[in-house]
Amino acid sequence: MFETYINDYNEAVFEIDKELALEVIESALEEGVTPEQVVFNIIIPSIEVMMAEIVINADTNLAQHFMTAQIAAEVTEQMLAKFESPPDIIGRVIIGTSYGDLHSLGKRIVMGCLKSMMVDVVDLGVNIKAEAFVDAAVAQDAQIIAISSMMVHTATGEEGSLKVRSLLKERHLEDKIKLVVGGAPYRFDHELYNKVGADSWAADGVTAAKIIHQLIMDGKS
Amino acid sequence: MTPLEILSATVSGQPSPRVPVFCNLLDQGAKVLKMPPKAYFANGEYVADAQLKMLKHYGHDNVWSAHYVGKEAQLLGCKDILFADNGVPNVADFVIKSWDEIATFEIPEDITQHPHWQVMDDCLKILRDEVGSTNPICAYVTASTTLPVILMGMDKWMELVLIGPVDLRDELVRKCSLFVQKQLTAYRAAGANVIIYASPFGSTYFMPKKRIVDWSMPWMQEDLKAGTDNIVYYGGMAPINTVMQLVIDTLKVNIFYPAPEDDISESKRLINGTGLTSGVLDDIKMIHWTEQQTRDEVKRIMRLGKAGGHFLFGTGFMPLKLPEANILAMLEAAFKYGRYS
Numbered sequence: 001m002f003e004t005y006i007n008d009y010n011e012a013v014f015e016i017d018k019e020l021a022l023e024v025i026e027s028a029l030e031e032g033v034t035p036e037q038v039v040f041n042i043i044i045p046s047i048e049v050m051m052a053e054i055v056i057n058a059d060t061n062l063a064q065h066f067m068t069a070q071i072a073a074e075v076t077e078q079m080l081a082k083f084e085s086p087p088d089i090i091g092r093v094i095i096g097t098s099y100g101d102l103h104s105l106g107k108r109i110v111m112g113c114l115k116s117m118m119v120d121v122v123d124l125g126v127n128i129k130a131e132a133f134v135d136a137a138v139a140q141d142a143q144i145i146a147i148s149s150m151m152v153h154t155a156t157g158e159e160g161s162l163k164v165r166s167l168l169k170e171r172h173l174e175d176k177i178k179l180v181v182g183g184a185p186y187r188f189d190h191e192l193y194n195k196v197g198a199d200s201w202a203a204d205g206v207t208a209a210k211i212i213h214q215l216i217m218d219g220k221s
Numbered sequence: 222m223t224p225l226e227i228l229s230a231t232v233s234g235q236p237s238p239r240v241p242v243f244c245n246l247l248d249q250g251a252k253v254l255k256m257p258p259k260a261y262f263a264n265g266e267y268v269a270d271a272q273l274k275m276l277k278h279y280g281h282d283n284v285w286s287a288h289y290v291g292k293e294a295q296l297l298g299c300k301d302i303l304f305a306d307n308g309v310p311n312v313a314d315f316v317i318k319s320w321d322e323i324a325t326f327e328i329p330e331d332i333t334q335h336p337h338w339q340v341m342d343d344c345l346k347i348l349r350d351e352v353g354s355t356n357p358i359c360a361y362v363t364a365s366t367t368l369p370v371i372l373m374g375m376d377k378w379m380e381l382v383l384i385g386p387v388d389l390r391d392e393l394v395r396k397c398s399l400f401v402q403k404q405l406t407a408y409r410a411a412g413a414n415v416i417i418y419a420s421p422f423g424s425t426y427f428m429p430k431k432r433i434v435d436w437s438m439p440w441m442q443e444d445l446k447a448g449t450d451n452i453v454y455y456g457g458m459a460p461i462n463t464v465m466q467l468v469i470d471t472l473k474v475n476i477f478y479p480a481p482e483d484d485i486s487e488s489k490r491l492i493n494g495t496g497l498t499s500g501v502l503d504d505i506k507m508i509h510w511t512e513q514q515t516r517d518e519v520k521r522i523m524r525l526g527k528a529g530g531h532f533l534f535g536t537g538f539m540p541l542k543l544p545e546a547n548i549l550a551m552l553e554a555a556f557k558y559g560r561y562s
């Protein structure tokens with residue numbers, strides 16, 4: 001039963017047709033699907049379908065990633081308000097752009113996908129110092145620090161990911177907190193994440209959510 | 222032949238001794254003059270001086286005007302650029318802070334009267350006098366469908382393009398297109414002879430093809446309606462092979478600067494013995510290469526693109542972190558493997 005909704009919804013998202021996507025959700029609700037089911041049986045699986053799609057078909061575009069995140073986050077937020085009881089949160093991520101970097105779109109897409117997957121996201125904003133990432137992760141008991149950088153100097157600079165890594169080491173937090181990075185420079189050099197001391201990276205927002213989700217799960221087991 | 226003659230021979234398919242070699246050194250200029258980037262970019266004479274010094278030192282073909290993308294935003298009222306000692310300048314003040322401000326956003330009547338244009342003009346004047354008859358002088362113009370990104374941020378623009386009111390979106394692009402046209406005229410008059418037309422929203426990395434056909438293309442036609450002379454189609458380092466045919470047919474532009482991930486053989490097939498396409502080296506990867514790896518990559522690019530001509534070797538916007546030894550190795554290899562004998 002959910003399959004049709006998932007297909008119709010995903011098709012609309014892929015066609016960047018927000019209205020149509022929302023109509024699919026609307027009609028699901030009208031036909032008796034509960035808000036919980038909308039999130040867990042339509043939105044999350046549809047993101048998963050999208051994840052699989054990206055692996056097979058590399059030709060997805062940023063517009064589609066944006067729409068996936070945007071609509072999923074919007075619908076999830078609306079549904080959460082109608083949940084019978086608050087859902088279990090899988091984990092918590094501290095996100096921001098690196099110091100000196102003001103590009104916020106990548107972060108927004110990653111956040112949208114994560115939120116819909118029941119990962120709590122704390123957004124520190126743009127131009128964030130390494131200390132602030134680590135302090136926030138400790139204060140908020142987060143499992144992941146996620147840093148978006150759109151420029152080479154902010155990705156590889158001394159004040160960015162490299163420093164977060166050394167702070168984690170210094171404070172003996174490396175087992176507890178994982179570091180994930182993303183943004184344009186990492187897509188050009190797929191080994192770059194390693195060189196800046198990160199545990200992982202992703203080339204797009206949907207895959208980012210998948211990887212972060214996996215890291216949180218790994219940490220639990 | 223001079224580098225300029227080699228370039229035009231390459232475009233028109235005349236015999237030439239080698240592949241043109243473009244190396245985009247912008248932020249490096251401040252280092253050459255041992256100056257903070259902010260002071261450096263504020264004076265056209267400094268930029269011209271450094272460009273000429275770098276041309277002499279490295280021996281590549283092209284020089285650059287006093288360009289950074291933030292400059293376009295400054296011409297339109299941006300008050301703050303975040304300069305970094307170790308990297309590229311970034312727009313730090315958005316001219317349009319909310320959709321409401323689009324209605325009152327205006328394009329200056331004469332951009333050449335703007336103090337920020339003066340810097341550009343000073344720089345181009347010197348470059349034109351010194352190397353205008355021998356070397357390509359590059360300028361950079363952001364397409365009207367992408368320009369709003371630096372006026373309001375990628376976030377807000379993406380939202381407006383994809384889910385916002387169509388009228389508002391097009392009102393802004395119309396204003397931006399007017400600005401693009403004014404810039405093109407001004408650059409041509411000031412002596413720039415290679416104009417990099419940056420159009421990430423005309424790349425399928427950003428938009429589905431259908432949107433590009435229906436929306437980006439008509440606006441790009443508007444941008445370029447005064448002529449496509451010296452226009453180089455560039456995706457901002459996003460791939461463009463998938464739109465090349467469309468650009469050739471619709472915009473009548475046949476000079477391309479693809480991304481490193483675009484397949485060079487495919488680009489060559491698409492231009493089909495006319496105009497020019499480029500083999501662009503991934504200068505972000507190059508940061509961590511050895512000199513030998515750098516030479517090997519140049520060799521690979523030349524092997525794929527050189528045969529049959531209509532081919533240029535180029536780089537991205539060379540990050541400051543690049544080791545000098547790799548830059549030298551790259552250029553040495555480009556001249557060696559780019560020779561037609």
Ligand code: B12
Pocket residue numbers: 062065103105106107109110146147148149150151152153180181182183184185187188201202203204205206208247288289290291308309310311312363367370371374375419421456457458459460505537538539540
């Ligand atoms: C569009 C674009 C532009 C536009 C808009 C820029 C802007 N302000 O947003 C224009 C044409 C104006 C432009 C200008 C410039 N650009 Co530009 N630009 C690009 C381009 C094509 C896309 C960047 C972008 O905005 N992407 C949007 C994001 C959201 O897309 P994305 O990276 O695919 O995001 C996904 C993933 O990265 C991932 N992700 C993102 N964040 C995170 C975080 C985590 C934790 C994870 C896991 C995943 C993840 O998920 C996202 C969603 O799917 C890139 C090249 C490229 N192919 O990527 C160059 C690029 C970013 N630009 C570059 C440069 C140099 C510039 C300029 C400085 C040029 C100049 N000298 O003036 C200016 C600076 C302008 C400014 N900001 O002031 C360089 C930066 C590298 C460097 N040298 O430092 C790049 C990489 C091109 C290159 N190879 O040279 N640019």
